[in-house]
Amino acid sequence: MVTFPNAKINLGLLITDKRSDGFHNLQSCFYPVDWTDALELIPAPTLAFNSTGLPIPGDPAQNLCVKAYELLRADFALPPVRIHLQKNVPIGAGLGGGSADAAFTLRLLNDRFSLNLSTSQLEDYARRLGSDCAFFIQNKPVYCTEKGDVFAEIAISLKGYYLVLIYPNLVISTAEAYARVRPQQPETPLINLLSQPITSWRDTVSNDFETSLFPAYPLLSALKTQLYALGAVYASMSGSGSTIYGIFDAPPADLNQFAQYRVWQGKL
16 A cells, blocks of 8 residues: 655744643644655555655664654554655754654555554554654644644635745754744734735744744855745745745746755645
8 A cells, every 4th residue: 555645834823822741832834745755555465664755864774654653563463564655855944754654554555454443543643753743644624733633624725826845955953943932922822923924924924943044054044034035025044944935826937046945846
C-alpha cells in the first residue's frame, strides 16, 4: 500500500505561554498543502525501514514511521512490515513533514490490517508521537491551541490562491526556535484575525518565531520581503522555520531568484 504524506503551513503562530510540562501553548491555523513524501508499506519477514530521497539524520530505527508502527504493535498483533519512505519534504523546515509521515503510517496500518480505529483514537495515538502529528489524521484546516494538538473548526479556505514555498537550505531546530521566543498573550485571538479578509493579514496575522529568528537569520526576512515584492497577498514563515511562503492571486512571474533553494509551488 502506498500513500502520500503532505506538508502543512501555519497561518499565523502565536506563542502564548510556557506550560508546566516544559512545552508551550500556542494559537495557530494548520493548513494542508500538496508538497508530499511517498510512503509504502508491504508485508515482510521482519520489520524493516529504509528511505530514499532527502537524507534523514539519525538512527533509522528511531524514525517516526517505525515509532508509529511500534506504538500500534504494543496494542495489536501486527505482523512485520517493510516501510519505505521517499523523502521529498525538507526536514527542519516548519512544514510538519516528519509528523505527517508518522500520522500517515498510523492511517496506513489501520487500513491495511483492519484495526478499525476511529479518527479520535488515531489522533490519540498520533499525539503520543509528536505535538502536531494528530493534525495529519484528519488533514484539513483547523484552528490549533495548547501544544498544537487541540483542534477547533475554522471557516477558512484558500481555494483558488497560489502558494509558493521556499526552503532556504537552512535547518532550524525546534529547540533553538523556542529558546529565542518570548511568550505573550495576544490582544486579539488569532482566530478572530483570520476571519478577516486575507488582504488584511499582512498587518495583523504574524508568526512569533519571526520576531526571534529573523535577527539571527536575516535571509529569512529578505525572502519574505522578496515574496511581497513579487505580489504576494500574504507572506510568512511556516512553523518554527525555516520555510518562507507566499500566497498569490496568480502564479508569480519569476521565481528564478530562488533557484539556489528548494521551491515548491501549486494551486491551493
